[in-house]
Amino acid sequence: MRPTVHDIAAAAGVSLATVDRVLNQRPGVRLVTREKVEAAINEIGYIRDVAAANLAKGRVYPIVFILPTGDNSFMHGLRSEVHQATLRSSFERTEIRILEVPPFDVSALVAALDALQGQDLAGVALVATDAPEVRAAVDRLVSERIPVVTLVSDLTDSTRHHYAGIDNIAAGRTAARLLGRFLGGQEGDITVLAGSMLVRDHRERLEGFSAVMAAEFPKLRLLPVLEGRDDPERARSLVSKALSGSTKIIGVYSLGAGNRGLIAAVKAVRPERELTVVVHELTQHTRAALMDGTIDAVLNQDAGHEVRSAIRVMKAKADGQGVIADQERIRLDIFLKDNLP
Amino acid sequence: MRPTVHDIAAAAGVSLATVDRVLNQRPGVRLVTREKVEAAINEIGYIRDVAAANLAKGRVYPIVFILPTGDNSFMHGLRSEVHQATLRSSFERTEIRILEVPPFDVSALVAALDALQGQDLAGVALVATDAPEVRAAVDRLVSERIPVVTLVSDLTDSTRHHYAGIDNIAAGRTAARLLGRFLGGQEGDITVLAGSMLVRDHRERLEGFSAVMAAEFPKLRLLPVLEGRDDPERARSLVSKALSGSTKIIGVYSLGAGNRGLIAAVKAVRPERELTVVVHELTQHTRAALMDGTIDAVLNQDAGHEVRSAIRVMKAKADGQGVIADQERIRLDIFLKDNLP
DNA sequence: AAATTTCTGATTTACGTACATCAGAAATCG
DNA sequence: CGATTTCTGATGTACGTAAATCAGAAATTT
The missing domain is CATH 3.40.50.2300 (Response regulator)
Known part of the structure; x- marks a missing residue:
């Protein structure tokens, strides 16, 4: 069995409450004690049980997708995939909101991004128009510690956490x-x-x-x-x-x-x-x-994969977790008439 | 918030214990009561919280991979991907065992499969050699309600639950x-x-x-x-x-x-x-x-995807859950010198 | 040295489900 | 109608973590 918070407490010779304070970075722990606990965590190789933590927290992940309007089939498909994801919300503990902005419209996109400031979000995914103003607005969200993922099209030189799209x-x-x-x-x-x-x-x-x-x-x-x-x-x-x-x-x-x-x-x-x-x-x-x-x-590019990957990545980032890089690589599909799905 | 067992109990006018008996198909419930509870479940749209259930059960998923020996790079990569998966075991609550059998050897494969009978497994994944004897051995496992997934190469006319591989x-x-x-x-x-x-x-x-x-x-x-x-x-x-x-x-x-x-x-x-x-x-x-x-x-075919998909599918089947079919479709990758990952 | 502030420990409740126990109610049997 | 047998309810514990409360210990200030 893998070690639990109780094992850390025992190993470090402190109480459960102290371990909890260290783990969740709450105040009220002396530096020496904190280091003692951290040492114990490393030594016995504790890994937080995310499922149990989420259960205890009643965790939900509020997520916003910003998508361009427009009647071409690709964006239609993308919206539809995000909608599919909303249907899985109760299983995945997500709360997905979709915002639509006119395509290739920098100021509309910036306005939408700025309106999200100060909201308690687990992530924002956007199809980026590559402009300095957009980059700045994204960086503002990132500086608020909101995970940001670009979808389909990336932003140059921004601090976005991840790009869910092809090369x-x-x-x-x-x-x-x-x-x-x-x-x-x-x-x-x-x-x-x-x-x-x-x-x-x-x-x-x-x-x-x-x-x-x-x-x-x-x-x-x-x-x-x-x-x-x-x-x-x-x-x-x-x-x-x-x-x-x-x-x-x-x-x-x-x-x-x-x-x-x-x-x-x-x-x-x-x-x-x-x-x-x-x-x-x-x-x-x-x-x-x-x-x-x-x-x-x-x-x-498989829009469904991109949307699901973006969601996985935002959730992981919101929890301060890593991702399986290889799993989140979006692949370029080449279809001839013989290998259509 | 999504409904819980308590909501079912209230809606059906029975106790928590009875709801639990119905949900987990334990004896001790009269037919009329059972139907009342099932009606309530459908009506309020209850869905079991798998994470909480697994926590309560202390659920682990014992899984066996049967892979061919041989020194070609593909099988080497496949074994390596399964090994990678074992490193994630503690997160994913899996217990992965790898059995190696000589390639294209029907009787060795059948022996390995038959040795798994009676074990309490959450799933068996195998690279199938397509022979009637193998099909029969797989069907024996399936009849024991063990989820079986073929990997890379499928079996003709068998009752395996899923094929994780390309077309x-x-x-x-x-x-x-x-x-x-x-x-x-x-x-x-x-x-x-x-x-x-x-x-x-x-x-x-x-x-x-x-x-x-x-x-x-x-x-x-x-x-x-x-x-x-x-x-x-x-x-x-x-x-x-x-x-x-x-x-x-x-x-x-x-x-x-x-x-x-x-x-x-x-x-x-x-x-x-x-x-x-x-x-x-x-x-x-x-x-x-x-x-x-x-x-x-x-x-x-991406061996990593195949292995991860196989594991997801086996876990889902073991829990009697569905899968996102589109997510589990293994894609044929076409690489030219320009799109190598 | 007393008073205050800052830490730390012990304990409890909660999340949603599983599972066991025991008592009492209802149904069935003789 | 009493005695079984079969159901059902009430209750409690557990899983691993989060979070709150309160009391007491240690450190700091006056």
Whole structure:
């Protein structure tokens, strides 16, 4: 059996109350006594039984998710996963609140973050727009000892405790290699559709993509990036225009959301044009397009994993506990038509 | 707050003791009373607080892992992950025992399984060799109400509670498409290295691979399968012989373990021969080979995830609880040199 | 040295559940 | 109808920790 507080008390020759004061960092213990107790804790290797502690405390974890509004499927899926998590609240002792802010809107995000100051929260998770103001607002929460986790898109140079999302540079590089290898040794143009360069995940995907393209596939030329703002209709019109503007386009990389517009644009020029298409985010639209051959590969991050991981990490941080790093690594999923879940 | 046993007792108009008898299926309750209590439980939506129950019970989960011996990296990694899990035992209230049996040895596996009968276990996890005798032994454990989980390789038609592993047919199909697309429209032979057709995962990978190759890449011909028995030295000699036997080989698919032999064989004919190589299992050897260009893609199953998932599932089953199905789906990882973790 | 302040110990209750004991009520049997 | 047998209630203890209260000891101040 593992040692309990009683064992510490006996080993240190103090009472249970003193042990409790040391463990929970309450005042009223002389330095020498405190050190004696800490020595005993280390010596017999005591580890707090978190389940019992939570039971005794009646612990709940109030958590806030700040998510962008917008009708693209990915954010829809993300919201839905957070909602799923609320259904498990009573089991997991969480109390999850969802705040919605307009996408790519720095001041709205800052206002939402600042409104959380002073609240007794076990954690805040946000899809970050990468701006200094947001970073500052996050740092304010962190300085209040509130665990903060960025979700999907990270913040540069902030003190957030954790990032629950994929490595977007690696994602961009992977997209480039898939596209390059699938195109064999062909020569031609590649068009890239992004959401907004205001979010770090899109910037990083583009960075990785460009790097590998330039270094390893010199026969493929990148056209100027299209900014679709994750909006399906806007994406459709941008891609249509690009495709009719240049007949040399043989590949498409969509690194943001709003893919149902892109899919429509590609379908409109099929089967006359031969295009190899790699996109991000598995949704009902991209799944169908992968199945029918409109798309060749989908890179994906599992929103459910991200949400569950974010919650686990916030709870652990709130309890001052560690996490299994490997378990919280969010993986880049690569889907071909053969390995769809 | 969620309802407790006290609330049930009040709602049903019975005593705490009676509620307890109903909840824990102990005798001494009249049918009508039992139904009254069950109605109250449903009505107020009581859910047992598992943490409190485990605390009261002093619950521990004795678990057995049955793993094949053998010096290939994958099994080595799997054992290491189980070992990691033993280090978390005190937190997770598990008591993990590891049994090792010779690989592909049906009677040894059956003996190990049968030796577990009558023991009070919270679960048994095994890397299954797919044979009727093994299935029967597993079914005997299941009939003793011991949760059984297959790991990495599944059993046909058995009553095991769960399979913690990837979809191997999908893995084979994916390998075929990657190889096919990477080879562009080239014509030539493909050699396939397997471990043993006695395990279902290898059979299924081959099945998926062959199906997609035949249907979608008619210019690529499959050579007879080489059986390396997951042994590096044997794999090396088989592949070397195949490569020197036919100059038309342009692609290699290794669906089992023992890849350090395969890598050595491929390196021996480089750079004269141009080969596209897809293998399974990310190990230090395959990782290095992916980085240096010897291998083009690695399909992987994360042994750590499989082990942790297996443990979560066994604990849940032992408690008669459900699992988050999506969380326990083991994913097929596809690694190119750009997205290595 | 007395008075005060600061520590420390002993004890108790609580969290939600499991489980055992014992007494009394209800049902069944002879 | 009394004697069993079968149910049910009341009560208490336990799991490991948190947190509160109160009394007494030690240290500090005056």
